Amino acid sequence: MAIDLPFIWAAIIAFAVLAYVILDGFDLGIGILFPFFPEKRDRDVMMNSVAPVWDGNETWLVLGGGGLLAVFPLAYSIILPALYAPIIAMLLGLIFRGVAFEYRWRTKRGEFLWNWAFAGGSALAAFSQGIALGALVQGIPVVNRAYAGSWWDWLTPFSIATGFAILIGYALLGSTWLIMKTTGALAEKARRIALRTCFATIAAMGIVSLWTPFLKPQYLERWFGWPTAIFSVIVPALVLGCFALLVTGIRGKRDAQPFLAALGLFVLGYAGIGISFYPFMVPPSVTIWDAAAPDASLSFLLVGALVLVPIILIYTVYAYWVFRGKVDPEEGYH
Structure with a gap:
């Protein structure tokens, strides 16, 4: 039986992007929440809570973006011109956030500037990711295997809505x-914020979910045609289950349950996007197989991925295991 290499690579890229979203999402959320915690001691603890893992989380972004270039070069050549503006904004936000992480501890006089760089960079990166997602979901015009749209096609009411949805969702993960x-x-303050952001996140998910099927006929058919219409029952039911666990975990003063339930919401939202997209790499016209590099290249790169991805997973799990438990306010990044 022939191995479907494009499908395997699509699954690897999808996993890398999901890993980035759920891992880097909460530390971006910490930055988004910075303005709501004005006390220096609180901000120090917040940054220290993600200091051991934040830069490792971005490994998955590199894997997803680099993998897209290597194994789906056609998709890369179409998506990048379509999304240059939000992607550049995202990278600038990540740069400011990363630099602020280092410099904030090195200055007293300019600390307030780096506080704003950390908060602003995090919010800009999150919002830009949401806009890029919305622009991709709404479809990218392609003619003769090249991007055929204009510079501002990414900026629509739907992409703005997804931008705010991601911003709110990351704030939930952070809290x-x-x-x-x-x-x-x-x-305790984080619990109060989490309770508000969980309702806002569910509302945002509902708006985007109801909007998405009407963007493209393929999405409408996927969600309401048989047999895939079954997902229209299963996914919302699971979302409601995660929402219930989230609310009960927050109100019941449990530690891990709210975070795990919030991750579940993101996984289900990501699954919903995947259900809408498949089998397209660039909706609504470029499929996974259209965009893929030659099988010889995919086979060669897969050997490296089979070594690299488990190593990344192992050191990621190990880092979280070593730094498990509550943050000691007396110990820190500096």
Whole structure:
């Protein structure tokens, strides 16, 4: 039986992007929440809660973006010109966030500037990711295997809505991470924020989910045609289940349950996008197989991926295991 290499690579890229979203999402969420915690001590603890893992989380972004270039070069050559503006904005946000992580501890006089760089960079990166996602979901015009749209095609009401949805969702991840990793007044404030953002996240998911099927006929058929219409029952039911676990976990003052339930919401939202997309790499016209590199290249790269991806998974799990538990306010990044 022939191995479907494009499909395997699509699954690897999809996994890398999901890993990035759920892992880097909560530490971007910490930055988004920075303005709501004005006390220096709280901000120090917040940054220390993600200090051991934040840069490792971005490994998955490199794997997803680099993998797209290597194994789906046609998709890369179409998506990048279509999304140059939000992608550049995202990278600038990540740069400011990363630099602020280092410089904030090195200055007293300019600390407020790096606080704003950390918060602003995180919010800009999150919002830009949401806009890029929305622009991709709404479809990219392709003519003769090249991007055929204009510079501003990415900027639509739908992409703005997805931008805010991701911003709110990352704030939820950040607040539930703080519940799990901190104690005292900081954790209690995070619970209050998490309770508000969980309702806002569900509302945002509902708006985007109801909007998406009407963007393209293929999406409408996928969600309401038989037998795939079954997903229209299963996915919302699972979302409601995660939402219930999230609310009960926050109100029941549990530590890990809210964060895990919030991750579940993101996984289900990502699954919904995948259900809408398949089998397209660039909706609505370029499929996984259209966009893939030659099988010889895919086979060669797969050997490297079979070694590299498990190593990344192992050191990621090990890092989270070593730094498990609550953050000690007396210890820190600096």
